Amino acid sequence: MGTNEKERDILELRNISKSFDGKKVLDDLSLSIGRNEFITLLGPSGCGKSTTLRIIGGFVRPDEGAVFFEGRDITNLAAEKRNVNTVFQKYSLFPHMNVEENIAFGLKLKKKSRAYIQDKIRYALKLVNLEGYEKRNTTALSGGQQQRIAIARAIVNEPEILLLDEPLGALDLKLRHDMQQELIRIKKEVGITFIYVTHDQEEALTMSDRIVVMNKGIIQQMGTSKSIYDEPQNAFVADFIGKSNIIDGVMPQDRVVEIRGVKIPCVDEGFAARESVDVVIRPEDLEIRPESEGFFAGQVVSVLFKGAYYEIKVRTESYEWVSQSVSAPPVGARVGLYVLPDNIQIMHKPKSEDAEIIRE
Amino acid sequence: MKRKYFATPYIIWIVGFTVLPLIAIGASALTGDDGAFTWDNVLAIAEPINRQALFFSLAIAFGCTILCILLAYPAALFLKNFRFQRKGFTIFLLVLPMWMNFILRILAWQMILSKNGILNFLLAKFGASPLAISNTWIALMIGMVYDFLPYMILPIFNAISDIDEDLIEAARDLGAGGGEVFRKVIFPLSVPGMLSGIVMVFVPAMTSFVIADILGGGKLQLIGNIIEQEFMKSMNWHLGAGLSISLMVLVLVGLAFTLRNDMEDGGTAIW
Numbered sequence: 001m002g003t004n005e006k007e008r009d010i011l012e013l014r015n016i017s018k019s020f021d022g023k024k025v026l027d028d029l030s031l032s033i034g035r036n037e038f039i040t041l042l043g044p045s046g047c048g049k050s051t052t053l054r055i056i057g058g059f060v061r062p063d064e065g066a067v068f069f070e071g072r073d074i075t076n077l078a079a080e081k082r083n084v085n086t087v088f089q090k091y092s093l094f095p096h097m098n099v100e101e102n103i104a105f106g107l108k109l110k111k112k113s114r115a116y117i118q119d120k121i122r123y124a125l126k127l128v129n130l131e132g133y134e135k136r137n138t139t140a141l142s143g144g145q146q147q148r149i150a151i152a153r154a155i156v157n158e159p160e161i162l163l164l165d166e167p168l169g170a171l172d173l174k175l176r177h178d179m180q181q182e183l184i185r186i187k188k189e190v191g192i193t194f195i196y197v198t199h200d201q202e203e204a205l206t207m208s209d210r211i212v213v214m215n216k217g218i219i220q221q222m223g224t225s226k227s228i229y230d231e232p233q234n235a236f237v238a239d240f241i242g243k244s245n246i247i248d249g250v251m252p253q254d255r256v257v258e259i260r261g262v263k264i265p266c267v268d269e270g271f272a273a274r275e276s277v278d279v280v281i282r283p284e285d286l287e288i289r290p291e292s293e294g295f296f297a298g299q300v301v302s303v304l305f306k307g308a309y310y311e312i313k314v315r316t317e318s319y320e321w322v323s324q325s326v327s328a329p330p331v332g333a334r335v336g337l338y339v340l341p342d343n344i345q346i347m348h349k350p351k352s353e354d355a356e357i358i359r360e
Numbered sequence: 361m362k363r364k365y366f367a368t369p370y371i372i373w374i375v376g377f378t379v380l381p382l383i384a385i386g387a388s389a390l391t392g393d394d395g396a397f398t399w400d401n402v403l404a405i406a407e408p409i410n411r412q413a414l415f416f417s418l419a420i421a422f423g424c425t426i427l428c429i430l431l432a433y434p435a436a437l438f439l440k441n442f443r444f445q446r447k448g449f450t451i452f453l454l455v456l457p458m459w460m461n462f463i464l465r466i467l468a469w470q471m472i473l474s475k476n477g478i479l480n481f482l483l484a485k486f487g488a489s490p491l492a493i494s495n496t497w498i499a500l501m502i503g504m505v506y507d508f509l510p511y512m513i514l515p516i517f518n519a520i521s522d523i524d525e526d527l528i529e530a531a532r533d534l535g536a537g538g539g540e541v542f543r544k545v546i547f548p549l550s551v552p553g554m555l556s557g558i559v560m561v562f563v564p565a566m567t568s569f570v571i572a573d574i575l576g577g578g579k580l581q582l583i584g585n586i587i588e589q590e591f592m593k594s595m596n597w598h599l600g601a602g603l604s605i606s607l608m609v610l611v612l613v614g615l616a617f618t619l620r621n622d623m624e625d626g627g628t629a630i631w
Contacts, residue, residue, distance in 0.1 A: 058532075080537055088529070109535045
């Protein structure tokens with residue numbers, strides 16, 4: 001990493017390990033986060049994403065490793081002394097204070113002037129579209145409104161980094177989509193680093209500049225939404241980011257993969273001779289053709305209408321495939337399954353048991 | 361509306377054991393020996409001997425409540441922060457004495473505090489001079505605080521335990537250190553528990569007479585003792601009822617005032 005790039009980074013986690021009750025939650029995790037980045041830690045529950053966030057927030061001390069903020073070691077700095085603020089999943093607004101008092105909490109502790117605090121409250125409520133809510137009782141607000149207040153309460157302190165711990169997890173789907181757009185807008189307006197934790201892959205793909213996919217305390221893959229979706233580096237990532245068909249195969253030679261005795265052209269090369277691999281095919285890339293034209297033949301076992309597309313399950317001898325298509329064959333029909341060479345991802349098998357893939 | 365029938369036992373209970381006795385006491389209080397209506401029994405609270413007992417009761421109940429808060433709050437905080445596995449057991453130990461007969465417990469204090477009691481025996485062992493606190497207000501206060509303390513600890517402990525750990529983290533996240541977290545989050549959120557504790561300690565302390573009887577050696581006159589004597593010794597039920605009603609009204613008015621004041625101060629909405 002060059003010096004210029006180092007300067008851009010606002011936060012660095014270096015070789016962080018953490019165990020709870022002898023169970024390893026984070027295993028030698030290293031991560032650099034750039035200034036003004038919207039970075040998402042994505043993974044299933046128990047993958048260590050929340051612990052990572054809590055280490056950055058100062059609520060958990062790592063067993064090993066260090067946290068650097070603008071090049072300064074803050075590993076042992078108390079939470080209240082860090083220039084980061086958190087938006088909690090359960091909002092955690094103070095029930096004995098009204099909206100205004102909640103937002104002013106951090107500023108009053110910093111002994112800011114009354115006029116400054118009033119200005120900030122007005123600005124923050126405008127930012128989260130809740131102008132005129134100053135005197136409201138927080139317990140009387142809806143979940144979405146409470147979360148907006150929680151965001152306002154954090155933002156007024158002008159943190160360098162805003163930590164968001166599954167902030168939309170408790171909201172219903174429609175509201176969640178609205179709030180995603182809101183958060184992107186707020187991020188643009190305040191221009192600070194957002195570190196976002198979620199288990200919702202769609203949310204991660206929509207909002208992030210960069211996604212860090214985690215499982216079992218290890219970073220599985222880091223990259224932009226598009227690179228993670230299009231080029232998953234292992235079967236776990238492929239499976240976790242969207243539905244996928246993941247099946248065992250071997251590589252008899254470059255650019256050919258063999259699945260259950262069927263040789264299929266692909267674009268991957270550089271594997272050992274007859275190496276066992278995971279083959280990933282996205283449902284939208286699996287085409288349904290007449291029985292004679294596919295690599296595999298099978299029977300349609302279910303068709304689900306999903307709004308913009310149909311989700312079609314096809315059972316072949318070896319596997320139950322999922323395909324997405326705008327048109328659907330009738331249930332019970334015999335069909336062929338076809339995939340373009342470009343749309344096949346070949347992945348090395350995970351080496352350790354820890355990185356074992358999840359299958360449905 | 362068949363569900364209504366389920367309420368019947370409770371209605372019988374409330375009518376039989378709350379409403380009717382209150383009416384009986386009220387009727388008794390507002391009549392004289394001749395059966396004619398009179399305010400005399402109710403207004404008797406203003407007579408010097410009764411007034412003195414009332415003020416003494418107020419002072420004792422007030423002091424007892426304050427002492428209970430001062431002792432209970434740290435205890436509740438300590439219990440809450442106890443990392444130790446047996447938190448439930450510790451609370452059980454705290455409550456356990458309440459399952460023993462109340463008179464027995466007070467008699468035990470009489471033995472501890474009396475002139476030739478355990479306390480003075482121990483003091484003598486260490487060469488200290490004996491204390492003459494038996495039959496004084498100090499003994500009364502010790503007995504009352506001992507007896508009512510659990511009623512203060514438990515509601516405060518419950519209120520503190522109910523505070524979401526996330527709120528404490530949120531406060532720290534916003535820059536609050538340990539002392540500020542306590543002042544701005546933990547304490548304000550524990551006030552409802554403390555108010556329940558105050559009601560559960562102040563009211564019984566104000567109206568009790570048994571503790572004063574036993575630990576005061578008959579020398580300490582709380583308003584409760586006077587009422588008891590009117591009923592049991594002087595057999596003047598009208599006067600006893602009149603004093604009881606006055607006391608009840610005073611306590612209700614005092615509590616209503618205290619609790620409403622708290623609400624206006626932006627405290628809790630629980631009352």
